[in-house]
Amino acid sequence: MCKITIIAGARPNFMKIAPIIHAIEVAQQKGEKIEYRLVHTGQHYDKNMSGSFFEQLAIPEPHVNLECSGGTQAEQTAAILINFEKELMANPVDLVLVVGDVTSTMACALVAQKLHTKVAHVEAGIRSDDWTMPEEINRLVTDSITNYFFTTSELANINLQQSGVKDNQIFYVGNTMIDTLLKQRPNFRAPKVWSELELKPQSYIVMTLHRPANVDEEGQLKAMMDEIIAHSKDVPLIFPVHPRTAKILSRLEIEHPRLHIVEPLSYLEFNYLVERAKAVITDSGGITEEASIMNVPCMTLRDNTERPETITLGTNELVGTNPKAIKKYLDKLFKGQWKEGQTIPLWDGKTARRIIEVILEVHQNKQ
Known part of the structure; x- marks a missing residue:
């Protein structure tokens, strides 16, 4: 045995x-x-x-x-x-x-x-x-x-x-993350925010930020959020956040009519949003993998990644941590110039x- x-x-x-x-x-x-x-x-x-x-x-x-x-x-x-x-x-x-x-x-x-x-x-x-x-x-x-x-x-x-x-x-x-994604994809279900905001496919951006270098450095977080809001045209920004990050956002008075801060979502609800999003902005490694498999444009606010195949073969781009770099990638997205994902072996x-x-x-x- x-x-x-x-x-x-x-x-x-x-x-x-x-x-x-x-x-x-x-x-x-x-x-x-x-x-x-x-x-x-x-x-x-x-x-x-x-x-x-x-x-x-x-x-x-x-x-x-x-x-x-x-x-x-x-x-x-x-x-x-x-x-x-x-x-x-x-x-x-x-x-x-x-x-x-x-x-x-x-x-x-x-x-x-x-x-x-x-x-x-x-x-x-x-x-x-x-x-x-x-x-x-x-x-x-x-x-x-x-x-x-x-x-x-x-x-x-x-x-x-x-x-x-x-x-x-x-x-x-x-x-194995992709095993779960492919098995669960038929079971994705709409979170409340989908109907509350009357969201439509490819008409909004999903955000996640959790790394201390991004969310604990208040000046950095504010600069990033300001750039994202300024250059995301008229699309809603859906941002499921950890309560700790929500407090920092509140303290920094980061508010905008298009910015929707929501509670953390379940796996099935979150991926329902990602699958239908115009793009994802994140600092998570796992989300870059899922976005690549679902062929959703993905921007990673980090200076490095341990998942380079999401860049060479997937839909991910490494934006870096300089807030001023964000505009270039959002412009590329809205011009319809984002790359298509390719098959990632195995x-x-x-x-x-x-x-x-x-x-x-x-x-x-x-x-």
Whole structure:
């Protein structure tokens, strides 16, 4: 029997692990000897993560929630180390599978290796080369102690090879976020703001900003918002925001008749808006992937990206963090000169199946 513990620490992690759980269930139905335990570290408290959230993704609620939310980076890392060590000692497995780049990913990989348990990293090898991002440190540490690397792109493979990872440890499988996107696309549903503002397809822009460099630097946030409002013609700007960011916007008195600040949306509601938007303005890596697959123009307000395939093949452009650069990209959008997305290799909805096939094969070879 191949026993796996799957780690999730924040809401986006569940989008990445949902198809892996489905692939395990399919393998079980085919008679494969594989079972899993789903561990939620509780790293991010999210009031939207109710039973209906797991129902939407068609996955069971986690077997355990370690409830490690709050505190500084160090306090949170320490809490996850302590609580996950107890969990793994009580429920030993053959493999701990971590996804993405949150603190839980790094901390649980550390615990697993110290307890002599193999680690698989889904989304291994992606790099922004920006060490001011906590996520980049998490990626580097996790990949330095991983056994099996599941990658989303050829560039990720090269990054790993250059750091000394052996070819037989790297498995180029694609992107599980896209598995979830393609499966859930028929289920997208309109949020309240769609009817309240009488929105029409391709007639509004969706915004998301959450990175501290953009939202905590008040002067930077105001300058960016001023430029976006000034150069977005007459289209509504739909901005789902975290309460903390909403307070900063309010304090800066950033208001405009076309700017609609709304509460955070569910996965199905948010992607309903993205799919029909004229464009997306964001500083999130995951949204650039989803926008590219749905062929929606995307502007990233960052100086770097760990997902360069969204630029070379997708609909994403790296605007940078200079607010004055925003006008050029909005002008390009309104002139109808935005590039079309191309096919991104292996982002085809079958990534999780490939991951489980590899895990089963590796496990059988170890017997």
